Amino acid sequence: MAVAPRRVGAEGSATRAAMLGAAEALMRDEGYGAVSTRRVATRAGLKPSLVHYYFPTTDDLLIALFRRGADQSDEMLEAALSADDPLRALWDFFADTSRTALTLEFMALANHRKTIRSFMVEHSEQMRARQVELLSRLFGKAGTGLDGCPPAGLSLVLAGIGRALIMEGGLGVTAGHAEARAFVEQWLVRLAAERELQD
Amino acid sequence: MAVAPRRVGAEGSATRAAMLGAAEALMRDEGYGAVSTRRVATRAGLKPSLVHYYFPTTDDLLIALFRRGADQSDEMLEAALSADDPLRALWDFFADTSRTALTLEFMALANHRKTIRSFMVEHSEQMRARQVELLSRLFGKAGTGLDGCPPAGLSLVLAGIGRALIMEGGLGVTAGHAEARAFVEQWLVRLAAERELQD
Amino acid sequence: MAVAPRRVGAEGSATRAAMLGAAEALMRDEGYGAVSTRRVATRAGLKPSLVHYYFPTTDDLLIALFRRGADQSDEMLEAALSADDPLRALWDFFADTSRTALTLEFMALANHRKTIRSFMVEHSEQMRARQVELLSRLFGKAGTGLDGCPPAGLSLVLAGIGRALIMEGGLGVTAGHAEARAFVEQWLVRLAAERELQD
Amino acid sequence: MAVAPRRVGAEGSATRAAMLGAAEALMRDEGYGAVSTRRVATRAGLKPSLVHYYFPTTDDLLIALFRRGADQSDEMLEAALSADDPLRALWDFFADTSRTALTLEFMALANHRKTIRSFMVEHSEQMRARQVELLSRLFGKAGTGLDGCPPAGLSLVLAGIGRALIMEGGLGVTAGHAEARAFVEQWLVRLAAERELQD
């Protein structure tokens, strides 16, 4: 008796997953503005009311979607950081189209959804901290082989370049992309060498 | 550069400018989703119908707003490229908060407004081309002093890092920012030296 | 240029009056809970959106309705107070079915509409003050002929009895009504006599 | 007195009582409009479906709530009528804030819930009849000491004044309240004297 009446729809429900899937697809294809109760329902082949049964408010839906994506990112990041070549894996992570495209949508969304914003900030900081932790282990606290750039700086720089590639790529702008990729590539090679020296 | 100009109120009208100002403020403060006929009118202290009189459709308004911003960006870019230290000026341009925040909103908007998207793409490509033109003159076609990274790559890399700083800064995430800025700073110094050698 | 964009629909518009009429009828017939955008529109033979065009929020509609009723009450009260037999006129005012039934609905409504509540309170106090003003002139400050009951007390007592008659009458309860009316009647006679003595 | 009892959960269940308690609190705090299946469940810390398990329809819940309140009123009234000073006890009963506030909500509710209305009417009539019965015993059928006002009239008059005090008090209007209370007080004294003479 007397249990908290919220938290509807078991975390593992198939219906719930379908809704999140539809919401994610909409966000990816048409931007966060397209994620509405109705459209999610239609896309998932369900009734609009059912969406509200699982996610009482639109914020609840968006937060659940963000959480799911964040968990996936966490897993990908962990896999990257324990890979043979962690730097390259980290770069691949930053340059991963589907994940980063969603992240960008959430960043735009965070601008006017305060609930989302706090989740974003917390998660971004966690991820950067985790990367710094690993990069520090790889290169020592002194900094990376990139002219002594410290791990936190390297994390931001790679993330920024990755996002720019994906953002522009999504729009269809590609000038300079190959050159930028090659530039980063040459960094990775240099850093890998640096690391071997250190060992 | 001018594209088909669409007949929308006198280009120089004060009323028109007030509307664009209100629209820009809304977009900056609350995201592109807040830019609606009615809210623009309210914010500008005008009647909603008047907005439609000047901008028949919402797309027209958004495009006009984008154009105005693009023109400002063009001017800023031209000023930067003819500055004493064009590289530093270019970087300052990329790291300029107010302008970039709007650009990010437009990028998000382009995801579900096809009319906007084409304007965005066209303008992005123009700007990159213009930068390449200048950087090539500075460093020769062989590439910059950054390990031979060609101008187009450098343009994207700087733009990406600048945007990341602003995006994250807007959210309140600042880990790694100082380090990344110092890293870019050291580039600018190196490139300036390189350039003097070349002269 | 630059006028406040609210205050839609001229105060004298026929459409606006039709909406208020429909809202009032609904409130009288089915209680304040029945006053919804849709039902008002349907009852007035108009489209629901038009209701929102005239009254952006439901509170706006309810406040406008209250104001209209308050103005009518004010007029009725003034007429009563300047009648030949002001006391009887005041009692007739309190026992007026249609007006009081609405007042009762607004009182119930005020319980959970904070905007309404403040209007109600202000108006109730004004009306009582106005009545006290007149009754004081009629009987002197010492009090009425009802065993020295002061004007403010008499105002509340008459209002309460009138409301009880109307509330119960609306439900179909009538036991004691004739007796209560006769009781008040005998007061009025007594007070009228008292007043003549005083003159 | 018992009417057809409808099968709704064990009459004495603690869960049931919790629901009625939540419903009553909601009605008191936010008006009858706030009494919905879901809100009652949330407030009681129970699942919405459970409310429907005990009270198939919302009307069933409201009727049960009304019944419970009516029973309490009956007890209070009986206690009052057998008190040392029945008249004062009756007046205290009419001026009792917590009970009367709920009664007023039910009166408003009765306006658009026909099922509630008939219960209200029946109970109101019963209560008045009971009061008349007692007052007649106290004063004889001829009427009370209030200028011969018969018991039924006195009942309505006192109820009306009591309700007005509570209604207005709830809103924060208090002008004339002290005077009205003093006026009734002086009645009670007069009636008590009258009664002793009669004995």
Add this chain to the structure above:
DNA sequence: AATGAATGAGATTTCATTCAT
């Protein structure tokens, strides 16, 4: 050049209720 009126669509949310387990 400007504005009031009107409208249809859709977004968000809350609801009562049913059903199967």
Add this chain to the structure above:
DNA sequence: CATGAATGAAATCTCATTCAT
């Protein structure tokens, strides 16, 4: 006894857009 899932209806509100003046 009790609960989770589902659904259709409706309430509130915002929007873009059209039209007549």
